Amino acid sequence: MSTASPIQASKLADESFMSADDLRSYMAELDMAKASKLLGAMDRAEEARKKLVATLQEEIAVTPEKIAEIKHSLATKTRAAAERGEKEVLVMRFPSALCSDRGRAINNAEADWPTTLTGRPRQAYEFWQEHLRPAKYKLRAMIIDWPGGMPGDVAFFLSWS
Numbered sequence: 001m002s003t004a005s006p007i008q009a010s011k012l013a014d015e016s017f018m019s020a021d022d023l024r025s026y027m028a029e030l031d032m033a034k035a036s037k038l039l040g041a042m043d044r045a046e047e048a049r050k051k052l053v054a055t056l057q058e059e060i061a062v063t064p065e066k067i068a069e070i071k072h073s074l075a076t077k078t079r080a081a082a083e084r085g086e087k088e089v090l091v092m093r094f095p096s097a098l099c100s101d102r103g104r105a106i107n108n109a110e111a112d113w114p115t116t117l118t119g120r121p122r123q124a125y126e127f128w129q130e131h132l133r134p135a136k137y138k139l140r141a142m143i144i145d146w147p148g149g150m151p152g153d154v155a156f157f158l159s160w161s
């Protein structure tokens with residue numbers, strides 16, 4: 001009976017054989033690589049969120065053309081939703097950072113929640129109040145996600161029933 005050489009002993013089914021310690025180290029390295037990749041993605045997502053908040057913080061010029069454009073877009077969305085049998089449509093989604101209280105008043109359904117809005121969300125609320133409320137449309141605001149257990153995005157839903 002011949003003894004296998006160390007080189008032959010390190011082969012298993014034509015593949016390099018790893019010891020249990022080597023395999024655990026390899027798995028730990030894979031986990032660290034995945035975590036690093038995830039953190040990198042989270043960093044990029046946070047940067048994108050910050051840019052979105054900055055953009056939505058800046059108000060847009062409310063011209064007659066812009067009002068007509070928004071009304072046309074809303075008419076298209078509401079008509080399509082009504083054809084599907086729906087009675088409301090999501091019209092705006094934004095980070096709760098655009099609320100002066102980070103969405104607390106909206107989450108608690110406080111009557112004065114509109115006073116916490118800033119930037120374009122405030123403009124959207126004012127647009128509803130001036131142009132859509134007189135036509136009997138309702139606007140509902142709610143927190144729609146909870147990253148880390150904290151209020152994330154706010155959604156405005158326009159309803160007609």
